[in-house]
Amino acid sequence: MRENEVEGGFPSYVRLADALKLIFSELRRLPSERVGLVESLGRVSASEVVASADVPPFDRAAVDGYAVRARDTVGASELHPIRLRVVGSCVAGRKSRTRVRGGQAVEISTGAALPAGADAVVPVERCRREGDQVMVLEPVPSWRNVSKRGEDVERGERILRAGERITPADIGLLAACGYSEVEVSKRPAVSVIPTGSELEKPGKPLRGVKVYDSNSYSISAAILDSGGVPFLFERVGEEALAIQRAIRQGIVHDMVVLIGGSSVGKGDLVPSVVAEEGKLLFHGVAIRPGSPTSFGVVQGKPVFSLPGFPAGCLIAFDLLVRPAIHYMLGCEEVRVRMKARLGRRVPSALGRVDVVRVRMEKREDGWVAYPLRVAGSSILSSISRADGFILIPEEVEKIEEGTEVEVVLYR
């Protein structure tokens, strides 16, 4: 198959960047919700968080040993140890009123608050205990082996930016500041509506000239992967009334994604139903594959229609719907990009963005991105096999072998 959707010329294609502008102009950030710390992993923080207290909250021993006045240890050595009197002990979690004065030491365990008067800790391995005395075998400078109050985070310091994907370390930092919950963006609920009477559900026997519906599942997974929550609707046939009804049901959620029925011809129903029910902002984007994509708004809710060809469907999702979900979440793209040399010359058409799936190979002198030899927007296996893709801009006619390109990695 050729890249059919570009042959089926739409009246006018909107450029990718303009399509995104139109989409963003219609979207709103979703409200936020509070979730527990572990649950917040990978979610998008809705607001900046500052430390409500110093971390650690007091000067602490960083090792097991003896809390001392650093100046008392000057000149200590294995041969000439300095003798200090042990006047008490400090254990993590238990308060101590002991004060360290000249010539004194306090036995201390890791994590315990440094007793008043002390300004350093001699590790247990650098001491020799003798009854109620301790022989210090090595001098310690001030604040050595002490984890100082506010050393990790000072009160008022920002510990989380708005719009960040929350990581395990962020969660640790929030916990260390005493937060048990965090404000995150709600995950956009997305209605996924497959259209097409030829579709059969996977797991059922395939009769006649039916084909398995694959887009509903790949797109639902892609929604999940982008931070949304997919709601998979029953397949609807290609009749205006059925599509209208499905859209009206779908807009109970934050976004609607219809699949199929977006090409030119008889099946070109979805965009016209969207136009009737609300407003259609574009139909046809200058990308390949994935061009027969439309976007509109029905009762304030964004409604996308993606092409039915599997690879075009998933690539249009990545280029148009994924950024929309991120916009609603208030976060940036999270996919990793890396530089590589192009392994083979790629021709491209002027006036559209070509999405070229590539397989990465590591060579001695760096990474090489090999374009997968596929013709066709239906070739789903090409994405499954690809490590990522490169975008060839509208004004570029070809990229020569060996050129440095930026690869957007799939995983």
Next chain:
Amino acid sequence: MRENEVEGGFPSYVRLADALKLIFSELRRLPSERVGLVESLGRVSASEVVASADVPPFDRAAVDGYAVRARDTVGASELHPIRLRVVGSCVAGRKSRTRVRGGQAVEISTGAALPAGADAVVPVERCRREGDQVMVLEPVPSWRNVSKRGEDVERGERILRAGERITPADIGLLAACGYSEVEVSKRPAVSVIPTGSELEKPGKPLRGVKVYDSNSYSISAAILDSGGVPFLFERVGEEALAIQRAIRQGIVHDMVVLIGGSSVGKGDLVPSVVAEEGKLLFHGVAIRPGSPTSFGVVQGKPVFSLPGFPAGCLIAFDLLVRPAIHYMLGCEEVRVRMKARLGRRVPSALGRVDVVRVRMEKREDGWVAYPLRVAGSSILSSISRADGFILIPEEVEKIEEGTEVEVVLYR
């Protein structure tokens, strides 16, 4: 605070590579389970999957138009269109018995099975309909605008490897082959047991010399992030009996991770309890931070003990527990690595692996990795601020500014 845990010398440190070998020698792959397609996103496939049928299952129209015999269109042009008789129509999902003979055409919609006799589709935009006839304005070569049977995947072809993290495209491919479920590795259930009487739960008021427990939350999130399922236990004090009881309860799950109580000195209880309850394979790893980590096996279950200092805890998790979870899942490391130039000279100690957290900055001539200026394994904010880390091997004493390094990215 200095990197205290390397001052508190263990009798002998095991090298990182050897620690991993010891861990892997005690682990077993977990059994698999079947899950639904969308649910399988990000899970690890437990076995190879091959296509049970061709995708697409028959030759299909890739555009709306007219199914024809390609040779009938030779010489067609706008000026000299070729006239064919329309003898029927084919719609996606509905069977047609029409046969295309010389001089005939069949109206066809995208996705419909190609009727017998036809070997190409003329797009609707390249035709002019006139009653029961169609004027073809352009020749089409054989198989143009046809999505051929097995074009995407041929029956028997591998569509999923064992040990792969399942992506949206994989899910699409599985669905296209009719699979509604997929066999994935069970996610290891991990008991997380915080130790230390100084710990208070986030959200509760902090009294006296208590500190908030942050490790339980960062490590639970890190377990989730690695593909495991964390089960957070109540904090236990630093008494042998309490730790013994907690370990016995913890081994109902696939793995136990104790936090704190792993340093040398009084609090050095966990490894000795593990040794009593089962066998201790190592205590102390030549890494910084994170060295006071121990590993053992109790009743066949792996038991880790991580240091209580937050950054050391999370880094030891990344270097030792994360690979263990991946091993049980049967998958490879998924973190992305990229090359960068080191932005500042980093000294390192011989004989241990130094883990240097870095912040990435993009310069005109490529990425630069700036080591974060932190001293101390307690500095959790350093991980939160870092984009990734570099590992400085045992035999390297320093890395000069400008040297190319490999950065393991956190996100």
